[in-house]
Amino acid sequence: MTTRRNAFVGPSARIETEDGLYSEDEVRLANRNSGVLLESLSKDITPTGLHYLLNHFDVPMLDADTHVLRFSGAFSAPFELSMADILALPTVTRAVTLECAGNGRANVSPRSHSMPWMYEAVGTSHWTGTLLKPLIEKADPSGDVVEFSFLGADFGFDQGVGHHFGRSLTRDQLDDVMLVHSMNGQPLLPQHGAPLRLIVPGWYGMASVKWLTEIEALTQPYEGFQQIEVYRFRDAAGEPGRPVTTLRVKSLMVPPGVPDWGTRQRYLDPGRVELVGRAWSGGGVPIAKVEVELDGAWKTARLEPSGETYAWTKWSCVWEATTGFHVLRCRATDAEGHKQPLEPPWDLAGFGNNAAQKVQVVVGPL
Amino acid sequence: MTTRRNAFVGPSARIETEDGLYSEDEVRLANRNSGVLLESLSKDITPTGLHYLLNHFDVPMLDADTHVLRFSGAFSAPFELSMADILALPTVTRAVTLECAGNGRANVSPRSHSMPWMYEAVGTSHWTGTLLKPLIEKADPSGDVVEFSFLGADFGFDQGVGHHFGRSLTRDQLDDVMLVHSMNGQPLLPQHGAPLRLIVPGWYGMASVKWLTEIEALTQPYEGFQQIEVYRFRDAAGEPGRPVTTLRVKSLMVPPGVPDWGTRQRYLDPGRVELVGRAWSGGGVPIAKVEVELDGAWKTARLEPSGETYAWTKWSCVWEATTGFHVLRCRATDAEGHKQPLEPPWDLAGFGNNAAQKVQVVVGPL
The missing domain is CATH 3.90.420.10 (Oxidoreductase, molybdopterin-binding domain)
Known part of the structure; x- marks a missing residue:
């Protein structure tokens, strides 16, 4: 027992x-x-x-x-x-x-x-x-x-x-x-x-x-x-x-620029930057689309599937970063049409939160 | 620059x-x-x-x-x-x-x-x-x-x-x-x-x-x-x-028994248990003594130096665990006579806290 x-x-x-x-x-x-x-x-x-x-x-x-x-x-x-x-x-x-x-x-x-x-x-x-x-x-x-x-x-x-x-x-x-x-x-x-x-x-x-x-x-x-x-x-x-069973569709990005030690806030020089990240879903369902919110508009990212059924998919997307404060988000959609929500889904224990990641970036000359 | x-x-x-x-x-x-x-x-x-x-x-x-x-x-x-x-x-x-x-x-x-x-x-x-x-x-x-x-x-x-x-x-x-x-x-x-x-x-x-x-x-x-x-x-x-330069003398023990998931509180069956841990000091100074506080008395632990100048020293100590709530502590002394304090030394940034570790254990039939 x-x-x-x-x-x-x-x-x-x-x-x-x-x-x-x-x-x-x-x-x-x-x-x-x-x-x-x-x-x-x-x-x-x-x-x-x-x-x-x-x-x-x-x-x-x-x-x-x-x-x-x-x-x-x-x-x-x-x-x-x-x-x-x-x-x-x-x-x-x-x-x-x-x-x-x-x-x-x-x-x-x-x-x-x-x-x-x-x-x-x-x-x-x-x-x-x-x-x-x-x-x-x-x-x-x-x-x-x-x-x-x-x-x-x-x-x-x-x-x-x-x-x-x-x-x-x-x-x-x-x-x-x-x-x-x-x-x-x-x-x-x-x-x-x-x-x-x-x-x-x-x-x-x-x-x-x-x-x-x-x-x-x-x-x-x-x-x-x-x-x-x-x-x-x-x-x-x-x-x-x-x-709780299979993974919900989700994506994350590598935060661009450099961090502040204490807050992890990001700092970035203005100009062209390639955003990269990973997206995955559950049960072997492939990723169909990743979108990145840049200055209020959702831009479709380029996907590079790994060829592995159960491994995440790389995505990338070019951003022309302009001076100021930005909040970047990314969201994935899988081949069965499941799409990440923008706000965390409610669960008492906090399981399965696949809401879109938010990354705060201060753009200005470093 | x-x-x-x-x-x-x-x-x-x-x-x-x-x-x-x-x-x-x-x-x-x-x-x-x-x-x-x-x-x-x-x-x-x-x-x-x-x-x-x-x-x-x-x-x-x-x-x-x-x-x-x-x-x-x-x-x-x-x-x-x-x-x-x-x-x-x-x-x-x-x-x-x-x-x-x-x-x-x-x-x-x-x-x-x-x-x-x-x-x-x-x-x-x-x-x-x-x-x-x-x-x-x-x-x-x-x-x-x-x-x-x-x-x-x-x-x-x-x-x-x-x-x-x-x-x-x-x-x-x-x-x-x-x-x-x-x-x-x-x-x-x-x-x-x-x-x-x-x-x-x-x-x-x-x-x-x-x-x-x-x-x-x-x-x-x-x-x-x-x-x-x-x-x-x-x-x-x-x-x-x-x-901040060389390490201050310090020791830690493996918490005995099994944990509670959320609190990491320890639970242990009554009886004989071997407590083990590690002790180290700075600048290549060897560990001279480790003491373990068991039910209010400090007992000297057995040391097993590694033979490596800059690596920690294993220590062990037998405890006859009796039913009830216990707080165990360990403290090391190095060959130059530096001894761990029982309470954290004050530092504005919290550097160099080498106070004796406290481990709470509930002893009773599991």
């Missing part, structure tokens, strides 16, 4: 703060978790060490030599795999963009008091491993299996409930899911799930369970805390909510 | 907040900069990607193939070095602990509004490069040279002043300073100063200039913004201040 209720709930209570001010708990989370540096969006692949990190509990320091992945539950031919077994399986490498479901939470008002991401919880890596589906088939789930749960080695408390981080997928959500042991051509780093993790392409990051220890075949829907309580879209407290 | 005053100072003004609440600017900095995960203090070498990052401006994405280090100023035989030239020089690898001068800033009251580090701005890596001093000697500084300045490629504004990040060292501070191109056996990552940076062992991190482009021999003390304005200990505003 992986869920335990703890008697000591008191210290977990959240401190509520006014909008515009942040609690110590939020800052502690911001110090602990880390985002991408927006200037690295100039690169197709996020440099190692800059991919965002959102870890619910402590990073378990696991030993690859003794690590075992166990298939359990309603399989007729369950087995265990060592890392040597997994490394011997057919290999696939894919560039996949991951984004935290809470990315943009700090821009939703009123704000949910959790990790206060603004824009930076995203990254793209080359992930190497093996496809999950053939292994599931080999373990032979019984006919009444409806879901598979994926359990991590990381354990902690949330709202007084102790649990290993765990998530589930239904049978029809397994296509393209990978069991991953390497990132950007090197063994997984501890903080990214070493020695073994799931990558669920096209989904928000919570689905890609790290430090994977067990895959269980379930004949009833999974009721793990992260599945049922945490990652749900809710309009109001007390609702069961709707599950 | 590397310093320019900008006309657009307005947006840089800091928002002051009450203690216990944090401004949006501080949270933006916390999202951008990243700290070590305290559980990784179990390891001698900080895993790649977990070493703390404090970058004043944008990370410049430099090309190692064209990068040049230029010796300039009062040298009689100045020269330039390509990365190929530098890689051909004698190689040295050292484990060096770096800590941000602002580490612990958030625990100083009243708080300076900058990057709100709590405990996490520290890390130890294997740095590979070549010693700086032979190159300085080869370039032959004139007899009246008093300092050498080190200039980075990163540019931005701070308090309205535009400048490349730059720092200086005097002639007698050059021993053991390295020109570094590799970290943990791999080429430097962009965010750690690729392709070339300084490592100044035993000093706070600001001395280890990243993205190094120029070394200038100066016959007058360096007056760069980061040297004269930023990294100074000051009791009050308006003072010239005293320069």
Whole structure:
């Protein structure tokens, strides 16, 4: 059993703060978790060490030599795999963009008091491993299996409930899911799930369970805390909510010019500047269009698709920057017609905020 | 000339907040900069990607193939070095602990509004490069040279002043300073100063200039913004201040037990637990003692020096954890008798806070 209720709930209570001010708990989370540096969006692949990190509990320091992945539950031919077994399986490498479901939470008002991401919880890596589906088939789930749960080695408390981080997928959500042991051509780093993790392409990051220890075949829907309580879209407290699943269409730009240290406000010389950024959507749906708002008009950007189904698309757009204060925005539309909103969509926990990024730029002779 | 005053100072003004609440600017900095995960203090070498990052401006994405280090100023035989030239020089690898001068800033009251580090701005890596001093000697500084300045490629504004990040060292501070191109056996990552940076062992991190482009021999003390304005200990505003230099003695522990997600409060089963952590001091001074406060008594920890002059020392200590709420603390003393204070030393900017870490633990059956 992986869920335990703890008697000591008191210290977990959240401190509520006014909008515009942040609690110590939020800052502690911001110090602990880390985002991408927006200037690295100039690169197709996020440099190692800059991919965002959102870890619910402590990073378990696991030993690859003794690590075992166990298939359990309603399989007729369950087995265990060592890392040597997994490394011997057919290999696939894919560039996949991951984004935290809470990315943009700090821009939703009123704000949910959790990790206060603004824009930076995203990254793209080359992930190497093996496809999950053939292994599931080999373990032979019984006919009444409806879901598979994926359990991590990381354990902690949330709202007084102790649990290993765990998530589930239904049978029809397994296509393209990978069991991953390497990132950007090197063994997984501890903080990214070493020695073994799931990558669920096209989904928000919570689905890609790290430090994977067990895959269980379930004949009833999974009721793990992260599945049922945490990652749900809710309009109001007390609702069961709707599950957070695939990525919403979104785009970001590399802030042009140079920053002020304390505010990150941008400064730029007048003249021609090439704006660049990245856009992505969920479930493998391609990006159809990116528009950039320049001095009140939306200009269509040039797209450079990567050729990878689940990786972000580069975009670029020329701006003739004139002296003064400007607010730039970018918004993407995917091939199914989903378009980024200009204002954050409401969600109680601040999940799925795909509102257009705003970048303030002061243009004048540096 | 590397310093320019900008006309657009307005947006840089800091928002002051009450203690216990944090401004949006501080949270933006916390999202951008990243700290070590305290559980990784179990390891001698900080895993790649977990070493703390404090970058004043944008990370410049430099090309190692064209990068040049230029010796300039009062040298009689100045020269330039390509990365190929530098890689051909004698190689040295050292484990060096770096800590941000602002580490612990958030625990100083009243708080300076900058990057709100709590405990996490520290890390130890294997740095590979070549010693700086032979190159300085080869370039032959004139007899009246008093300092050498080190200039980075990163540019931005701070308090309205535009400048490349730059720092200086005097002639007698050059021993053991390295020109570094590799970290943990791999080429430097962009965010750690690729392709070339300084490592100044035993000093706070600001001395280890990243993205190094120029070394200038100066016959007058360096007056760069980061040297004269930023990294100074000051009791009050308006003072010239005293320069921030070598690391103060400090220690940290791996928080025992498991965390609550939102508060990072720790939970632990009763019983025997081995507490582990790291301790370090400045200027190559060894750690002489680490004490851990357990239930009101200070217990001396066991030390395991690394054998590396400038790397932290592992310590460990057994605790018989009893049911209830505990506050653990650790404090180190170095071989010169410097001992960590129990309360944060006052500094206007929150530099050099080496007060003993406090870890709250709820002990009870999980």
